[in-house]
Amino acid sequence: MAPLSDRYTVIQIEPLGFGWSDRPSDYPLAGVHEQVLAVLNQEGVDSFVVWGYSQGGAMALAIAQATPRVTGMVAGGWSPMGAPTDAWMRRADREQQIPIASRAFWRWYRRFDWLDELAAMQCPKLVYAGSGDRPRVSGPRGIPRARDALTQRGVTLMEFGGLDHRTCNTEPALSNSVVPAVLDWLDNCR
Structure with missing residues (x-):
């Protein structure tokens, strides 16, 4: 957080049912983007x-889609072309090992052509x-296959060599590679 918070106000939001937030047995009708926008409204952002x-990368897409207040969208470890399959959704509902909030989000997400x-x-x-990320992100259905389609829609793509899904989101990769590259991208977008 330090490299980010040195230059920006950082607000970390965990929507209901995710991270350290409460885990309701019934997920509320308000989706992730409504919850995030409510927090930002409360904070005057x-x-x-x-x-x-x-x-969370898929959630970033959802939030950017929901409001023109977003001045930049960063989705890491997720290809916009990816979404759980029908079979995955049926299994998740049947086994109920995936939290209800996650299943509700994916049902909503799958309704759109991203x-x-x-x-x-x-x-x-x-x-x-x-x-080295998993196939869903960087494999046949992930970023390489979608590269042309994404860049034609104004998406900048970055790949971090030698990192996988876990290491791309942990230290030292965040401080040494990911955050500096994203900050440079943000600076160039201004």
């Missing part, structure tokens, strides 16, 4: 960059992953 990693949504977003967009 008019415009912001949204950054998420893994499922290539169309990316094309409609007016803010700068960055998607990144480690070169």
Whole structure:
């Protein structure tokens, strides 16, 4: 957080049912983007960059899609072309090992054509992953296969060599590689 908070006001939000937040048995009708916007409204934030990693990267897309207040969208460890399959959703509902908040989010997310949504977003967009990331992100259905489609929609792509899904979001990679590269990208977007 230090490199970010030295230059920006950082507000870390964990929507209901994620991270350290409460885990309701019934997920509220308000989705992730409504919850994030409610917090930012409470804090008096008019415009912001949204950054998420893994499922949080998909959430960053959802928030950027929901409001013109987003001045930059960063999705790490997630390809906008990725989404859980019908079979995954059925298994998750049947086994109920995936929290209800996550299943609710994925149901909502799957309703959209994210290539169309990316094309409609007016803010700068960055998607990144480690070169050793799992196939869903960097494999056949992930970033390399979607590279042309994403760049045609104004998405900047970054790949961090030698990192995988876990190491791309932990120290020392965050301080030494990821955060400096994202900060440079943000500076160039201004």
